Amino acid sequence: MCFAIQAAISLVVGFRLRKTVSDKMVLRSYWKCRLKSSCFPAPRWIRPGLAALFWFCVTQLVCGAGALEEAKFVIHKDAEFDMTYNDTVTSENQTIYAFNHTISRNKTEGVRVTVDVLQQYLESPILFVIRQKQAVMSFQVPLILRGLYQRKYPYKHVGRTLCQPPTRAASETQYFFVDVSTLSSQQTNYQLRVSRVESFTLQTDKKFSFTASPSQPQFFKYVFPDGVDTVIVKVNSDVNFPCSVMSVQDIQCPVYDLDNNVAFIGMYQTMTKKGAITVQRKDFPSNSFYVVVVVKTEDEACGGPLRFYPLQPDKLIDAGNRTKDINVVVSPAINSEKYVIGMLFCLGIFLSFYVLTLLVSCVENKRMKRREMFPNPPDMSPAETASLLGKNGDGKAPASPYEYGSFADNGSTLSSEAITDSATSTDNNYGYLERSLDSVARSRQESLSSVEEDDYDTLEDIDSDKNIVRTKKYLCVSDLARKDKRILSKKYQIYFWNIATIAVFYALPVIQLVITYQTVVNVTGNQDICYYNFLCAHPLGALSAFNNILSNLGYVMLGLLFLLIVLKRDVTHNRAMVRNDLNALECGIPKHFGVYYAMGTALMMEGLLSACYHVCPNYTNFQFDTSFMYMIAGLCMLKLYQKRHPDINASAYTAYACLAAVIFFSVLGVVFGRGNMAFWIVFSVIHILATLLLSTQLYYMGRWRLDAGVMRRIVYVIYTDCIRQCSGPMYIDRMVLLVMGNIVNWSLAAYGLIERPSDFASYLLAIAICNLLLYFAFYIIMKLRSGERIKCLPLVCILFTAVVWGFALYFFFQGLSTWQKTPAESREHNRDCILLSFFDDHDIWHFLSSIAMFGSFLVLLTMDDDLDTVQRDKIYVF
Numbered sequence: 001m002c003f004a005i006q007a008a009i010s011l012v013v014g015f016r017l018r019k020t021v022s023d024k025m026v027l028r029s030y031w032k033c034r035l036k037s038s039c040f041p042a043p044r045w046i047r048p049g050l051a052a053l054f055w056f057c058v059t060q061l062v063c064g065a066g067a068l069e070e071a072k073f074v075i076h077k078d079a080e081f082d083m084t085y086n087d088t089v090t091s092e093n094q095t096i097y098a099f100n101h102t103i104s105r106n107k108t109e110g111v112r113v114t115v116d117v118l119q120q121y122l123e124s125p126i127l128f129v130i131r132q133k134q135a136v137m138s139f140q141v142p143l144i145l146r147g148l149y150q151r152k153y154p155y156k157h158v159g160r161t162l163c164q165p166p167t168r169a170a171s172e173t174q175y176f177f178v179d180v181s182t183l184s185s186q187q188t189n190y191q192l193r194v195s196r197v198e199s200f201t202l203q204t205d206k207k208f209s210f211t212a213s214p215s216q217p218q219f220f221k222y223v224f225p226d227g228v229d230t231v232i233v234k235v236n237s238d239v240n241f242p243c244s245v246m247s248v249q250d251i252q253c254p255v256y257d258l259d260n261n262v263a264f265i266g267m268y269q270t271m272t273k274k275g276a277i278t279v280q281r282k283d284f285p286s287n288s289f290y291v292v293v294v295v296k297t298e299d300e301a302c303g304g305p306l307r308f309y310p311l312q313p314d315k316l317i318d319a320g321n322r323t324k325d326i327n328v329v330v331s332p333a334i335n336s337e338k339y340v341i342g343m344l345f346c347l348g349i350f351l352s353f354y355v356l357t358l359l360v361s362c363v364e365n366k367r368m369k370r371r372e373m374f375p376n377p378p379d380m381s382p383a384e385t386a387s388l389l390g391k392n393g394d395g396k397a398p399a400s401p402y403e404y405g406s407f408a409d410n411g412s413t414l415s416s417e418a419i420t421d422s423a424t425s426t427d428n429n430y431g432y433l434e435r436s437l438d439s440v441a442r443s444r445q446e447s448l449s450s451v452e453e454d455d456y457d458t459l460e461d462i463d464s465d466k467n468i469v470r471t472k473k474y475l476c477v478s479d480l481a482r483k484d485k486r487i488l489s490k491k492y493q494i495y496f497w498n499i500a501t502i503a504v505f506y507a508l509p510v511i512q513l514v515i516t517y518q519t520v521v522n523v524t525g526n527q528d529i530c531y532y533n534f535l536c537a538h539p540l541g542a543l544s545a546f547n548n549i550l551s552n553l554g555y556v557m558l559g560l561l562f563l564l565i566v567l568k569r570d571v572t573h574n575r576a577m578v579r580n581d582l583n584a585l586e587c588g589i590p591k592h593f594g595v596y597y598a599m600g601t602a603l604m605m606e607g608l609l610s611a612c613y614h615v616c617p618n619y620t621n622f623q624f625d626t627s628f629m630y631m632i633a634g635l636c637m638l639k640l641y642q643k644r645h646p647d648i649n650a651s652a653y654t655a656y657a658c659l660a661a662v663i664f665f666s667v668l669g670v671v672f673g674r675g676n677m678a679f680w681i682v683f684s685v686i687h688i689l690a691t692l693l694l695s696t697q698l699y700y701m702g703r704w705r706l707d708a709g710v711m712r713r714i715v716y717v718i719y720t721d722c723i724r725q726c727s728g729p730m731y732i733d734r735m736v737l738l739v740m741g742n743i744v745n746w747s748l749a750a751y752g753l754i755e756r757p758s759d760f761a762s763y764l765l766a767i768a769i770c771n772l773l774l775y776f777a778f779y780i781i782m783k784l785r786s787g788e789r790i791k792c793l794p795l796v797c798i799l800f801t802a803v804v805w806g807f808a809l810y811f812f813f814q815g816l817s818t819w820q821k822t823p824a825e826s827r828e829h830n831r832d833c834i835l836l837s838f839f840d841d842h843d844i845w846h847f848l849s850s851i852a853m854f855g856s857f858l859v860l861l862t863m864d865d866d867l868d869t870v871q872r873d874k875i876y877v878f
Helices: 002-025 029-035 046-072 334-374 382-388 417-423 437-446 461-470 483-523 547-548 553-578 580-584 594-615 624-643 651-674 676-700 710-724 734-757 761-784 792-810 824-830 843-862
Strands: 074-078 084-089 094-104 112-118 126-131 136-141 145-146 152-155 157-161 173-182 190-198 208-212 217-223 231-236 244-250 266-270 275-279 289-293 324-332
Touching: 084 094, 084 173, 094 190, 112 126, 112 208, 136 145, 136 157, 173 190, 208 289, 217 324, 231 244, 231 289, 244 275, 266 275, 266 824, 275 824, 289 324, 334 547, 334 553, 334 843, 483 594, 483 624, 483 651, 547 594, 547 843, 553 580, 553 594, 553 843, 594 624, 594 843, 624 651, 624 761, 624 843, 651 676, 651 761, 676 734, 734 761, 792 843
Parallel strands: 074 094
Antiparallel strands: 084 190, 094 173, 112 157, 112 190, 126 136, 126 173, 145 152, 208 324, 217 289, 231 275, 231 324, 244 266, 244 289
């Protein structure tokens, strides 16, 4: 201020002097006249100059007095460690405490400053400024920390650890100063204590305990020992709340150790009882880092209750006691040898299935060669044997192979009455096509021509015959295997090509998205983005949890193996068709491999997308892990139905459209389903209606219409079958299956409506799996009830798969993490690795579930091998 006054005076004096000079030049003659008339002339500028000189002296005296007065209220104190200083401060005085301590290059000591304000109400806060050699820290007391909606929480007890600047000398004495000041005119009492932190440097595998609070954060130093490149920092507490944050930061000043700045640098995560961060030496050039623990002002980030909103926005809220006892331990992570062992173990398990498949294939080839040397005739009656010799029972030639069960007589087909008689006959030869080997060969050669499914419908011109055949009380596979094989083969190959196209268009954006997620995690250091099992998350390169990604290799390898098995069967069947093998042409379940190819592709895509999900698992990309699970369940049910209903199975376009609707509802459920009653009502109604429509479609074999008269027909059926005369259902087996299916689905719909589970994707997957298991159990029971048998290989597959599924589900329900909760709550479920110090429970689930899915596919592929020599008019439809 004094310098400003002097500058102003200098400007004024300069202006007056310039004006005096101008006047002198203008009145030069006047000056000469005055000099002649007086011996002691007195110029006019002397008076203002003397006045300016006097004013300058006065201001210097005032400024000097002020400086002397200010210097008098600055108190310098040479302070010592571990002593408590009880002092007062006002706006008229300032206290500076000077400390010195010796630091060495080989030993790091922490210094902690603790401040208490003893008065209840303060006019203005006290400002503490700590000046170090290479850093400055400042804070006020009471310390005001903000929560959500700008809530203010005051803390009068503050403790901060000073940043430790590095030193190059072997030993060096450093000074730091603590300046205490305030703008309050009232005297304010405070306590100051500076102490050395014992055990400031953490030791490997040694637990260290301490206490932290929002205003008293703690941080400690860790130095990588020789030969250790990766460590896991584990922080534990016995209580859930208060919520806290653990952070790993590089050795630099300042250290960000408050709730409002701890996320600025380094890696950090919220925690309740557990927290763990894997740290690699390559990320810290100094070969050391700080472990920072901060207690948050509120618990909302950890899933705790949210405080009420104050009526007055600027009102201070008492936070209460928010101290937390915490333990920290730093342990070495696994070395590169464990990575190699884990990868070799994973490859070895699934390559062993390739070896086992090769051995089984060799055994099967020997059996087939033995059968070719001693062929067994197909299971047939004497009349059927005569038909194979080119004659019917009456010595006439057989019918044309394209007459679909209507026996020719003098060039004309039988009437519908004959078909009705055939339907009511007791010999169960429903629509059996009696053909000679020559006619079979001709039809085979004709099928080699190019034909599309949309060119014609082979049953369109005999629609009435279709109604009669499909509504018979007892159906055989020959009744529903009447379409030309060349059409059906093209129809079912579309399943594979469609799912391959879907896989490409679905997987590429997913891969790009998860790479972006991983990049964000690596750049920001926010460990709350991804829900890992942090106690068993082994990084590799840019990936944070390589073990969770590697364990999905089984889906890809076993899916590829299943495709190879299906390809071998497809080639074998085609060769048999080329050489006019009677068993391939007329016996067994019709062989259509398109859905099998789609199942193998879906299994491989499940592995790829599950790996993508585990790059950064969270609720927004959980659909990546489940989308192809829905497809696998749907394709398995379609394949079960196709086995004995090849002519009336759903087309690929219809099937994938329905699966797309399921995935659409899955996304809606994840986004809007949590606690939304309106969504659950709509979904439950759609679920029940879809169940009823599908039940009707299956019961009547597709021979019904959904139009304006459907309600009238329903009322008519109820009146005639239930009121007018009480009669049982015509198709008892189908009715039993559909009643059980409706009970299961209605129960699941009621459960969803009442409980409203937060994990909608898993709930939807449970619906699909329950329906698949119900249909599979029904198929096995009806197969045995029909007098069929299960061969040794599928029986072994069934038993093996059931056992593996049981163990797989055990590990699945261990729940090592869950995105249904907050990241801090999810970490409470984290557990250490249990297999080779590399794989956790969820990785074992990946191993076992991939094996179980592969086994389930083999069951579907081989379960009807016992019918390969049974003619199709003796194979029942159920």
